[in-house]
Amino acid sequence: MRELNDPDFGARFLVAENGSDVLSFIRLIKEGASTSGILAFDFETNALKEDRVNPLEDSILSCSFCFDDKVAYAFRLQSKNKWLYDDNVVNCIKEFYEWILNNKNIKKVIHNLKFDLKLVWRIVGKYPLVNDSSWEDTMIMAYLLDENNSVGLKRLASRYLNLDGFKYERMVLEVGKISNMSSLDWYIVSQYNCADSFMTYKLYYVLLDKMKADDLFDLYEKLCRPLLLLLLETEIIGFKLDIDYLKQKRMWYRDKLIELEREMSKIVGFNFNPRSVKQLRKVFESLSLSGKIDKFGKTGFSTDKNVLAKLSKQGDLVFVDKLLEFKKSQKISEFINGLLEKQRDGIISTNFLLNGTVTGRLSSREPNLQNLPRGAEVRRAFISRDGCKLVIADFEQIELRVASFYAKDKTMLDIFKSGGDIHSRTAIECFKLNCSEKEVKEKYPDLRVKAKGVNFGILYGLSPKSLAEYINVSIDDAKDYISRYFYLYTGIKDLIDKTRSSVIENEYVENIFGRKRRFLGLKNLVKSKGLNDEEVSSHLREAFNFLIQSTAVDICNLSIINVKKGVLENNLDAKLLVQVHDEQIWEVVNSGVERFCSILKSESEEVIGGFKTPIDLRICNSWGDKYAD
DNA sequence: GCGATCACG
DNA sequence: ACGTACGTGATCGCA
Structure with a gap:
């Protein structure tokens, strides 16, 4: 056993050096955690492929434990996916993890719960279920408290803990320089590992108090924690894929893309890469199409599919249609290739x-x-x-229904209650149609589609201009539709206004479950720049959209x-x-x-x-x- | 590393 | 007079 004390942490970091150290550590941790009722732990792993961390495959290097604010323990586990101890010790380690899983009287605290529990699953073949309330995730706790900032352990340590994080930061830098953990000095990894579980332990109490003060505890307990455990199962079991089908499709698209590329080169008169925006612009110029494009980005005119669709409408341009088809096929083949690359034994896991x-x-x-x-x-x-x-x-x-729920808008609630068609109803009002809801679908399907655009646009805080572009009408028409919409659904209008004034006053919005979206500094921003400032109005749109989207x-x-x-x-x-x-x-x-x-x-x-x-x-x-x- | 593009709700 | 739909992630080409 070696002791790697660090004055900056004010705690003892103990590292096992052999199998018998591991066994005595396990005894001490069991005893300590049973007494304190809490156990923070953390694994270090080594990505097989650089920059692609995958807890279902990576080598499990070491783990560390902390059950009070005095000491943290660490011991190594595997190297290149092989255990470093004899069978007896390995069995004791496995039993120890089973004991942790089964002991629901001890709070287990982890930073990024799903990740570490996937490693536990690899070690003992078990995982906790949705109704097990003995697990805590400091990462998610921190996220509920502040959705705008990083939830990395190091950042949280300097933000929330009254502790000089200098040494920790430096240690992290040292480790960060070498992405491959297994090539590090083992004692540095252990010290780092101990620091992580120690931080997690300390953070838990701070975050718990803050969550209770912010009325976030219920949301965390009733929604976040069960959802984490449920998704753990989802990610572990994965989704079965029809590999033969995918391989066949991959071949088919490979041929199709080559053929389309050849046909386009023939029309243009020279070879080019249709995946390159830069080369595409040259092609558009040589075909005298660039003058017709009115959409520009930072580097020049756009060649995206909306632009292409507009060009295609203007005349029968074989080239433009082929390019549209190429882009679509290219996209699909990217999905197919990605799935085949990431699947293991016919299972894909996200x-x-x-x-x-x-x-x-x-x-x-x-x-x-x-x-x-x-x-x-x-x-x-x-x-x-x-x-x-x-x-x-x-x-x-669901989002429109949520809006009607908050707004208590009688018209909209009635439509939903009676099983009516909201898009048709909106179409009748906006476009002054003289027919029944049912007739809209048959007589004016295109207007119903536009009304759908209005309905969704409202949830995003639409402007006349963007609505006009989205449903392809003039800006004046769009203005007219919006005012008619608000005339029909006055409750929605009131809800939007109410949300706007409340977010300016409080600098946050809160949904019915207590989830919050914070806009720190908004009050001053409004004071100095006014309500029509782009940044301000963007926040106001976000605020209303948050209310609806988060509740849904x-x-x-x-x-x-x-x-x-x-x-x-x-x-x-x-x-x-x-x-x-x-x-x-x-x-x-x-x-x-x-x-x-x-x-x-x-x-x-x-x-x-x-x-x-x-x-x-x-x-x-x-x-x-x-x-x- | 970033811009452009495109897939989803 | 002016201008922006809300929330994401992956891939490609190119500096």
Whole structure:
């Protein structure tokens, strides 16, 4: 055993040097954590591929533990995925992690919970379930307290802890210089590891107090923590892919892109790379098309698909159409290639971030499963495992419903209550149509699409100009539509005004669950620059959009948690595979599908009392089935 | 590393 | 008179 004390931390950092040290550490940690009722821990890992951290594959180097503010313990685990100890010690380490998992009387505190629990899963093959309340994530706690700043452990340590972080920062710099942890001096890694679990321990109490003071504790306990554990399962099990289908498509698109490239070169008269904006501009000039383009970026005129679509409307330009097709195919093939690259044994696993957005939405990474192209082309590859079905649930128009809920707008509430069509109703008012709601769909489908644009635009805090561009009408018309909209839905207008004045006064907005979006300094900004300043109005748009978007997504996520609890209570086998904001996909064992669907309906439709959101439910074999006609 | 582009809700 | 839709992540080409 070696002691690596550090005066800056005021704590003892103890490092095991052999198997018997490890065994005595385990005894001490069990004893200490049982007494204090709390255990912070942290792993160090080594990415196999540089810059691509993957807890399901990376080498597990070491771990550290801290149960009071006096001492932290660290010991090594593996090197190149091989244990560093004999079987007896390895078994004791595994038993120790099982003990941690099973002991619900001890609070386990981790910075970035899902990451470390994936490593625990690799070691003992188990993970905690949604209803286990003995886990804490300081990263998510910090995010709820401040959605605008970094939640990295080092930053938090200097922001919240009354502790000279100088040495820590320097140590981090040293470690940061060498991205490959395994090539570091082992004692430096251990010291760093100890510092991390020690920081996590200290942070927990500070953040807990702040959360309670800010009324965020309920949101954390009832939503964030269960959601973290639920998504842990989602990420561990992954989504099954039809690899043969993807490989076949990859070939097909490879040929198609080469062919399109050849055809375009033939038309233009020289070879060029259609993926390069720079080369594309040259091509547009040689075809005398550049004069028709009125959209510009920092580096020159735009060649994006909206510009191309406009050009295409003006005349039959074979080249422009081929380029549009090329861009679309290129994009799809990027998705296909990405999936094939990242899948392991036919399973694709994403990483959901709870702190990836300022609105409480999740984000999804490596790969992003929340932005797959609509339609069956790519989604058909996402299939259920043998003996299972996919149950796909969509919340219908949840954001508009949330808006009507907050606004208490009688007109809009009535439309939703009676099962009316909100877009048709808006179309009638904005475009002065003289027909019934039902007739709008048949007689004026294009106007209904435009009304849909108005409905969504309102939630984003639209301007006449942007609305005009979006639904392709004149600015004067757009102005007219907006004023008619507010005449019809006066409650919405009042809600927007109320939200604006309250965010200027308080410098934050808060939704019904207590989630906050903070705009520090807004009051002064308004004072010095006025309400029409671009930065100010941008914040005001964000504020209103936050209210709607955050509430909608909190409802969706609460429904997921309720459903999963129902699944466990009823002993069903159903796991969430992916969440795309207002869409959930579950994998359910065939025999339980019917009961699962009734649980989903009953647990989801009324998450807030008195506020119902209808759900579109489908039972599918693949994600693509949703788009089959 | 950044701009442009494009995929999603 | 003026001007911006809200929230994300991935990839490509090019300095």
